[in-house]
Amino acid sequence: MFNRLITRLFLLDQTPKEHYSALKRNIIAVMLLITIVPLATMLVINYFQYRSHLRSQIIAPLYAMAEKTRHSFELFLNQRLATIRFISTTYSYQDLNDEQKIKKILISLKKEWQGFVDIGLIDSEGKLVSYAGPYSLVGKNYSDQLSFKETQIKGKYISDVFLGHRKFPHIIIAVQHLTDSGQSWIIRATIDTDFFNGLISSMGLPRLTDSFLINQEGILQTDSLYYGNTLEKWPLKLPRATSRPGSAEQSDNQNRNVIIVSSEFSITDYVLVIVQPQSVALKSWHVLQTEMIVIFLISLTIILVAILKMADVMVKRIKTSDENREAALAELQHAQKLSSIGRLAAGVAHEINNPLAIINEKAGLMGDLIELSANFDKKEKFSDLAKGIINSVSRCKKITHRLLGFSKRIQVHIEPININSVISEVLDFLEKDILYRKIDIVVDFSENLSLIQSDHGQLQQILINLLTNAFAAVDDFGRVDIHSKNIEDDGVRILIEDNGCGMPADVIKNIFDPFFSTKKEKGTGLGLSITYGIIKKLGGKISVDSQLKKGSVFIIDLPAKPNNQE
Amino acid sequence: MKIKLLIADDEKEFIEALAQRLEIRDFTVTAVTSGEAAIEMAAKINFDVIILDVLMPKLTGIEALKQIKKINPITPIIMLTGEATVENAIQGMKLGAFDFLIKPTKTDTLSQKIIEANEVKQRHEERIRQAEIDNILRTRGW
Numbered sequence: 001m002f003n004r005l006i007t008r009l010f011l012l013d014q015t016p017k018e019h020y021s022a023l024k025r026n027i028i029a030v031m032l033l034i035t036i037v038p039l040a041t042m043l044v045i046n047y048f049q050y051r052s053h054l055r056s057q058i059i060a061p062l063y064a065m066a067e068k069t070r071h072s073f074e075l076f077l078n079q080r081l082a083t084i085r086f087i088s089t090t091y092s093y094q095d096l097n098d099e100q101k102i103k104k105i106l107i108s109l110k111k112e113w114q115g116f117v118d119i120g121l122i123d124s125e126g127k128l129v130s131y132a133g134p135y136s137l138v139g140k141n142y143s144d145q146l147s148f149k150e151t152q153i154k155g156k157y158i159s160d161v162f163l164g165h166r167k168f169p170h171i172i173i174a175v176q177h178l179t180d181s182g183q184s185w186i187i188r189a190t191i192d193t194d195f196f197n198g199l200i201s202s203m204g205l206p207r208l209t210d211s212f213l214i215n216q217e218g219i220l221q222t223d224s225l226y227y228g229n230t231l232e233k234w235p236l237k238l239p240r241a242t243s244r245p246g247s248a249e250q251s252d253n254q255n256r257n258v259i260i261v262s263s264e265f266s267i268t269d270y271v272l273v274i275v276q277p278q279s280v281a282l283k284s285w286h287v288l289q290t291e292m293i294v295i296f297l298i299s300l301t302i303i304l305v306a307i308l309k310m311a312d313v314m315v316k317r318i319k320t321s322d323e324n325r326e327a328a329l330a331e332l333q334h335a336q337k338l339s340s341i342g343r344l345a346a347g348v349a350h351e352i353n354n355p356l357a358i359i360n361e362k363a364g365l366m367g368d369l370i371e372l373s374a375n376f377d378k379k380e381k382f383s384d385l386a387k388g389i390i391n392s393v394s395r396c397k398k399i400t401h402r403l404l405g406f407s408k409r410i411q412v413h414i415e416p417i418n419i420n421s422v423i424s425e426v427l428d429f430l431e432k433d434i435l436y437r438k439i440d441i442v443v444d445f446s447e448n449l450s451l452i453q454s455d456h457g458q459l460q461q462i463l464i465n466l467l468t469n470a471f472a473a474v475d476d477f478g479r480v481d482i483h484s485k486n487i488e489d490d491g492v493r494i495l496i497e498d499n500g501c502g503m504p505a506d507v508i509k510n511i512f513d514p515f516f517s518t519k520k521e522k523g524t525g526l527g528l529s530i531t532y533g534i535i536k537k538l539g540g541k542i543s544v545d546s547q548l549k550k551g552s553v554f555i556i557d558l559p560a561k562p563n564n565q566e
Numbered sequence: 567m568k569i570k571l572l573i574a575d576d577e578k579e580f581i582e583a584l585a586q587r588l589e590i591r592d593f594t595v596t597a598v599t600s601g602e603a604a605i606e607m608a609a610k611i612n613f614d615v616i617i618l619d620v621l622m623p624k625l626t627g628i629e630a631l632k633q634i635k636k637i638n639p640i641t642p643i644i645m646l647t648g649e650a651t652v653e654n655a656i657q658g659m660k661l662g663a664f665d666f667l668i669k670p671t672k673t674d675t676l677s678q679k680i681i682e683a684n685e686v687k688q689r690h691e692e693r694i695r696q697a698e699i700d701n702i703l704r705t706r707g708w
Contacts (some may be wrong), residue, residue: 352668353648354577361583362672368590397670 012495030064031307040078043296048291056287059259062274066263067324069211070272077158077267080173083113085156088177088187096121096187104120105120106132108188117170117190122148124184133190142188149177151186158268161193161221161230169193193230197221209276216269226254226275238262238271242243246473249278313422321471349400356396383469388426392469414562419456419484419492420445427465427482433471440479450490453561465531466496466554473500473552490560491540497553503546512546539563568594569684571610574630575606575619575646587673593680601625601633608634608686613641616700617676620647620658628657634660642683650671 049363087096087105095101102119109116118133126143142148151174159172200211200222213221218234222225227234235253239246239262245263255276262269279286351431367386370376427434427441434441470480483495503511512532535542539562546552571593575581578599594613598604601622608616616634620627629644630661642664658666664683667676 003677125654257676350648354580357648357669357671358577358580361587361673364673365583365590368587372590393670394672399670469603 020315020319023318024311026190028307028313029312032304035303035307039296039299039303040044043292049480050288050292051285054288055282058281059261062259062261062276063247063263065203065205066211066261066272066274069083069199070263070265073196073213073270073272074265074267076195077173079158079339080113080115081158081175081267083109084173084175084189085189087119088185089177089376093121093179093183093440094268096185099132100129102130103132115191115193115195117164117192119187119189121187121370122174129185147172147188148186149176151188152184160215160219160355161196162267164190166176172452173232190328193222195450202539205274206276206280206281209274211272212271212273213270216271221270226252228282236260236275238273242283328554352396352400356393358399360390363393414453414455416451417456417459418449418451419459419494419558420449421455422459423463423482423494426460426467430464430467430471433468437471437474438477439474440477441470442479442481444481444483446483448487449484450486450492450560452490452492452558454538454558458538462531462534462556463494465527466556467528470496470498470552473498473502475500489522492558494556494558495553496556497551499551502548502550502552503544504548507543508546537562568592569594569614569680570696571680572604572607572613572616573597573612574599574601574617574622576600576622577619584673588677588680588695591673591677593677596696601627601630601658604630605633609637612638614624614642614687615664615680616641617680618643618645620645627656631661631663640687642687644676644679644683702704 004130019493042061042310091101091105096105096421097481102121106116106119109119117137118131118137120128120137121130121131122142123129124491126138126141126145126148128142131137134542147157147159155176157172157174160170161171164170170192172188172190176184176186176208176459178184196213200213203211205211212224212227212234214234217222218238220230220234222533223229223235236250236258239248248257249259252258252275259276259278259281261274261276262271278551301318338444358424363386367383370379370382370386373379376382405439423443423445427443433439467480471478474480479499481497483493483497485493487493532542535556535558538558540558542557543555545555569592571588573595574591574597578602581597581599586596587597594641596607596613602617602625603604604616604618605625607613618627618630618634622630626631627647629647631645634641634643635702639662643662645663645666646669647666648669664686665679666680676686678700
């Protein structure tokens with residue numbers, strides 16, 4: 001499935017130019033997909049993991065602080081509760097009902113414990129029977145008050161904070177006492193809450209952090225820095241209640257994103273709340289978050305640049321490789337074409353040679369007989385006709401011999417060769433033609449020309465072919481330049497340049513194909529094809545550059561030794 | 567004295583015309599159309615020059631050349647062929663062919679080759695005769 005997808009991405013039905021740009025686009029898309037998707041996934045996973053981890057690391061101290069402070073509060077309240085309970089068990093109803101004694105008890109309490117305001121004795125009917133404190137409350141009936149009812153049921157009671165007669169916040173602690181005889185009474189003490197504020201300020205809270213007590217209805221039991229004074233309604237929602245401290249993130253009434261940590265009291269309905277702005281709590285997380293995003297963006301940029309560069313290099317290499325492959329294929333096809341035409345030509349040449357020989361001999365015999373006949377009518381005419389046949393046979397023979405030469409696999413005889421000498425030999429051979437046509441031959445030989453390993457006879461043949469063509473291309477008094485020079489790897493280059501008629505592009509394209517000729521009936525169309533084949537066999541290459549009416553230049557590069565002569 | 571020629575070629579039309587043309591040029595020509603017939607004739611008559619086509623059915627010219635050379639090693643043999651390959655030419659030359667000509671060939675060229683071949687044969691025979699005379703003179707103490 002994945003393989004099919006990848007294959008489809010890279011097999012495209014477009015023109016070559018579109019193909020490579022589409023290929024480049026697809027490579028970039030695939031590489032981006034396989035690099036950026038894992039990177040982005042890792043970033044997202046890391047983001048949430050780090051956030052969760054850091055959050056728990058940041059919130060843990062707040063939890064600890066909340067628990068510690070709650071314990072301090074509970075210790076305070078438990079101590080007061082235990083003291084009241086101790087008084088209820090130590091003193092009898094009569095003792096407590098004694099005004100002097102109860103005042104002494106209050107004085108002792110104030111001396112030993114911080115916060116006690118008053119103390120009173122309530123009988124089982126709810127009537128305050130004895131009291132020590134700043135108010136005149138003896139005789140007041142508490143039977144319909146929540147504090148009395150709850151103490152009757154639970155045996156103890158700690159009230160929410162409320163404003164008393166003196167308008168300062170305080171709480172009530174009440175304890176019920178039951179005697180063996182079934183008599184019951186309640187000791188009720190009032191404690192001011194200044195100590196609460198002292199405990200909260202001793203927590204050592206960080207900057208912008210608030211802490212306070214609330215009851216289950218969300219009424220502030222202590223003053224808050226940001227959310228109002230005692231007995232005002234706290235505007236936010238408490239984290240869900242659990243046995244452990246709870247935490248939540250909310251936006252407060254000042255539009256600050258805050259972390260809320262709460263811890264519920266076990267002995268009363270109070271909840272200790274710590275509120276810290278996220279900007280303070282998650283400062284280190286925000287720094288890390290920024291760093292992660294910056295690293296991601298830098299990585300993304302590097303990946304993008306690398307992918308674009310790599311895709312460019314890859315597509316260029318693929319393109320070059322495709323072009324080389326196509327060139328090699330075209331060359332192979334050309335060689336195969338030459339080879340098959342060569343085999344065909346050899347067969348044709350051989351089959352034609354025998355009937356040609358018969359025509360030659362018959363026409364020859366006819367000519368002989370005419371010559372020998374003394375009284376032959378129109379002797380001269382018939383003799384010319386016979387000669388005409390023989391001349392035509394001779395032309396045919398040249399063609400068939402060249403066809404055979406085209407296909408022959410003559411054993412190559414490799415020897416050290418000085419190209420300058422071979423060119424000179426060929427020019428000597430063509431001297432008559434040069435003189436007759438008054439062609440200007442300009443020779444520019446490199447004096448230090450390397451000796452190459454090649455076949456003398458075959459080099460002669462290619463030079464004869466190319467020079468004959470150059471002579472045919474120029475007019476009488478034309479000019480042919482022949483240069484020789486060294487090329488890389490100890491090879492040799494020969495340039496044969498004429499100022500003749502030149503060739504159009506469509507002729508140049510087919511010039512090395514067998515039977516392609518511009519000389520009409522004069523040429524066999526095999527000369528350059530044979531030349532091409534021989535040069536290839538000798539490990540060299542031939543190219544041509546030509547401009548109409550300006551001339552042509554044939555460039556032959558021959559290696560230091562043929563390819564198969566390692 | 568006319569040069570005695572044996573020509574072997576499976577192309578009857580060709581060999582008839584060639585024979586006549588060579589006769590006009592004052593050669594005595596015996597024409598046969600197979601390698602076997604050529605060997606048979608060479609065994610009977612001492613030809614001055616033999617011309618063999620390379621490609622003949624059954625017995626090829628090269629095979630006929632081998633056989634005739636066994637019968638008469640000094641008779642020069644000219645090979646004639648429609649398909650000239652270097653391999654064939656080298657093989658023919660190694661087996662003692664005088665020359666290797668490609669069809670169609672000019673009759674005058676062929677005549678010239680025949681004359682050259684005959685001269686070589688004559689010189690060869692002359693040397694043999696001289697050697698025999700020398701041998702006789704030596705053995706008789708002259």
